[in-house]
Amino acid sequence: MIEKRWIHALEFTSEQQQAAGQLAESLKVSPSLATLLVQRGIHDFEQSRNFFRPEIKHLHDPFLMMNMDLAVQRLSSAITSGEKILIYGDYDVDGTTSVALFYGFLKKIYNNIDYYIPDRYEEGYGVSWHSIEWAQQNGFKLIVTLDCGIKSVDKVSAAAEYGIDFIICDHHRPGNELPAAVAVLDPKREDCLYPYKELTGCGVGFKLLQAFCIREDIDLEILFDFLDLLVVSIASDIVPITGENRVFAYYGLKKLNASPRVGLKALIQIAGMTGELDITNVVFGLGPRINAAGRIKHAREAVKLLLSEVEEEAFDFAQEINKHNSERRLFDTSITEQALSMIENDTWFSEAKSTVLYKEDWHKGVIGIVASRCIEKYYRPTIILTQSHGKAAGSARSIPGFDVYEAIEECADLLEQYGGHTFAAGLTLPIHNIEAFKSRFNDIVSSRMLPDQLVPVINIDMLLAIETITLKFYNVLRQMGPFGPGNMTPIFESRNVTLVGTPSLMKEKHIKFDVKQNSSQTFTAVGFGLAQFYPDIANGRPFSICYCLEENNFRDKKTLQLSLKDIKLH
Incomplete structure (x- = not known):
C-alpha cells in the first residue's frame, strides 16, 4: 500500500474570508459550508443560487460553437431532401450514448436514418475504412460522427469522392490538420470561441440538436427528455462537472432517478442498484456494463438497449450486457494479475x-x-x-x-x-x-x-470538528452535488480522534469502527481497502482520519457515517 500525502486547501485571502463570512450570513449556513462554497469559486448570493439551482437557461447559445451554422444547415437540407443519414459513434459509453441520443431524437422526426458503431477489434477506434465502404454501398449521403472523427482526415477525404459529406461532433484534441468536413464541431479547436470546452462527445451532439431545434422551431422539451443519456456520458467519460456539464448532470440525474428510459431502467434493475443514483453510481454501476458490450462482443448491443422501448426486450438486452460485464471482470482480474507479476519480476x-x-x-x-x-x-x-x-x-x-x-x-x-x-x-x-x-x-x-x-495525493478541503457534523450540515452539503471532477465530494480531516469499542474487519480487506472526538457524538467509520490499519487502531494507537460524509440506509433507518479515505497513525 503506497502511503498517501494529505494536501490541505490553500489558506484564504482576506477577501475570501470576508466572502465566506457574508455567504454564511446570507445563506444561513455554517462557516464551514460557506468556506466550501468559496473554495469552489462561489463568492456571493447570486452565484450560490446558480450553483445550488442550475437552470436550463444557463446553457450557452449553441451557435457560439465554430461551424454550428454550417452543421445545422447541412442537417436540415439532408432531411428536407430526404437524404439517407448515418449516425456514427465510438464503441465506448460516450460514443454509444451519443448515438442513442442523436439517433433516438432524429428518429422522432425523420425515418431515413441508421446508426453505425465500429467493431473494436476488426475496425478499431474512430472512422474506419470499412464504414466508408459500407456507407457508400448503402446509399448514405451524410455521416454525423459523435465522439470521434477529429483526426479522420484521410477517411473524410475518401468519403467525399463517394459523394458522402461529414458533420463531425468530437471533443478530443484536434491534430495539426482538420478533416475537410462540411462542419467540424469541437470546442477544443483552437479557433473555436465556444465558452465551455469540457463537453463530452455526447454533449457536442446535444448542442448540434439544440441548435437544430432552435432553427427548425422544434420543442426543446423533446430533446431534454434525452438528458438521462447525456449524464451517463458525462459521468463515464470523467469530464469536469462544471459549467454546462453541471447543468446537464443536474437535470440528467433528475431524469435518471424519476423516469429513466426503458433501457437504462432495465440496466439499473439488473445491476441491483437501489436508492437515489448519483454520479458515482453511474460511473461504477452503469458505465462498465454499457462499456462491456463493446469490450466483449459488439457495442451495437449497448445502443439497442439504450433505444429499447419495450420493457421485456430491454430486460433481455440488459441481462445479456450484464453477462458480458461478468466476462469482462474475469479477463480484467486475470490480466491484472499477470501485469502486476511482470512489474514485480x-x-x-x-x-x-x-x-x-x-x-x-x-x-x-x-x-x-x-x-x-x-x-x-x-x-x-x-x-x-x-x-x-x-x-x-x-x-x-x-x-x-x-x-x-x-x-x-x-x-x-x-x-x-x-x-x-x-x-x-x-x-x-x-x-x-x-x-x-x-x-x-x-x-x-x-x-x-x-x-x-x-506519491498519491488526497486533497483535503478542511479540518472539521466531528461535533459540527449534523443532519442539517449534511443536507446542505448534499445539495452541492452533482459531485465529480471540478466539484469533488468534500473531504474532511478530523485530528486525534478516539476509538469507541472494538474495530472489525470485513472480508480481510476493509475496516469498520466507531469513532468520536472529544465530547462529540459517535459516528461509524468505514474504510474500504484500509484493513492494514486494524492492528494499530485495535491496540489503541492515536490517529487522525480523512473522510467524506455519506448517508447509510439500513432497514429504512438513515444514519450519517464517515467514508474513510485514509488514516494517519501518530
Whole structure:
C-alpha cells in the first residue's frame, strides 16, 4: 500500500474570508459550508443560487460553437431532401450514448436514418475504412460522427469522392490538420470561441440538436427528455462537472432517478442498484456494463438497449450486457494479475517512472482497465499493449499532473496512430518499436515528473470538528452535488480522534469502527481497502482520519457515517 500525502486547501485571502463570512450570513449556513462554497469559486448570493439551482437557461447559445451554422444547415437540407443519414459513434459509453441520443431524437422526426458503431477489434477506434465502404454501398449521403472523427482526415477525404459529406461532433484534441468536413464541431479547436470546452462527445451532439431545434422551431422539451443519456456520458467519460456539464448532470440525474428510459431502467434493475443514483453510481454501476458490450462482443448491443422501448426486450438486452460485464471482470482480474507479476519480476521497473507492458494474447477490451489497476498499485503513468492485426495496440492512463497524451505525442515517429486526453489515450505501433517506445516514453516521464508527483495525493478541503457534523450540515452539503471532477465530494480531516469499542474487519480487506472526538457524538467509520490499519487502531494507537460524509440506509433507518479515505497513525 503506497502511503498517501494529505494536501490541505490553500489558506484564504482576506477577501475570501470576508466572502465566506457574508455567504454564511446570507445563506444561513455554517462557516464551514460557506468556506466550501468559496473554495469552489462561489463568492456571493447570486452565484450560490446558480450553483445550488442550475437552470436550463444557463446553457450557452449553441451557435457560439465554430461551424454550428454550417452543421445545422447541412442537417436540415439532408432531411428536407430526404437524404439517407448515418449516425456514427465510438464503441465506448460516450460514443454509444451519443448515438442513442442523436439517433433516438432524429428518429422522432425523420425515418431515413441508421446508426453505425465500429467493431473494436476488426475496425478499431474512430472512422474506419470499412464504414466508408459500407456507407457508400448503402446509399448514405451524410455521416454525423459523435465522439470521434477529429483526426479522420484521410477517411473524410475518401468519403467525399463517394459523394458522402461529414458533420463531425468530437471533443478530443484536434491534430495539426482538420478533416475537410462540411462542419467540424469541437470546442477544443483552437479557433473555436465556444465558452465551455469540457463537453463530452455526447454533449457536442446535444448542442448540434439544440441548435437544430432552435432553427427548425422544434420543442426543446423533446430533446431534454434525452438528458438521462447525456449524464451517463458525462459521468463515464470523467469530464469536469462544471459549467454546462453541471447543468446537464443536474437535470440528467433528475431524469435518471424519476423516469429513466426503458433501457437504462432495465440496466439499473439488473445491476441491483437501489436508492437515489448519483454520479458515482453511474460511473461504477452503469458505465462498465454499457462499456462491456463493446469490450466483449459488439457495442451495437449497448445502443439497442439504450433505444429499447419495450420493457421485456430491454430486460433481455440488459441481462445479456450484464453477462458480458461478468466476462469482462474475469479477463480484467486475470490480466491484472499477470501485469502486476511482470512489474514485480522485472528489475527495470524498480527504477522506471512509467509502466509499459506488452503481451500478445491479452484481451484488447480490458487493457485500459488493467492500466488503471496497475496505477492503483504503482502510481505512475501506465500503458498496456496487446497484439491486434499484427500491430501493438494499447491504452494509456495517467496520474494527476501528468499529460500522458502530450508524452505519447512526442513519440509520434514510433507510432502509427494515437489519440485521446490528458489522462487517457489510445495508440497503435509496430511491434518492433515497442522497446524503443518504452524507453523514450520513460525518459519523457522521468524528465517531467517531480518526485512528489509519484506519491498519491488526497486533497483535503478542511479540518472539521466531528461535533459540527449534523443532519442539517449534511443536507446542505448534499445539495452541492452533482459531485465529480471540478466539484469533488468534500473531504474532511478530523485530528486525534478516539476509538469507541472494538474495530472489525470485513472480508480481510476493509475496516469498520466507531469513532468520536472529544465530547462529540459517535459516528461509524468505514474504510474500504484500509484493513492494514486494524492492528494499530485495535491496540489503541492515536490517529487522525480523512473522510467524506455519506448517508447509510439500513432497514429504512438513515444514519450519517464517515467514508474513510485514509488514516494517519501518530
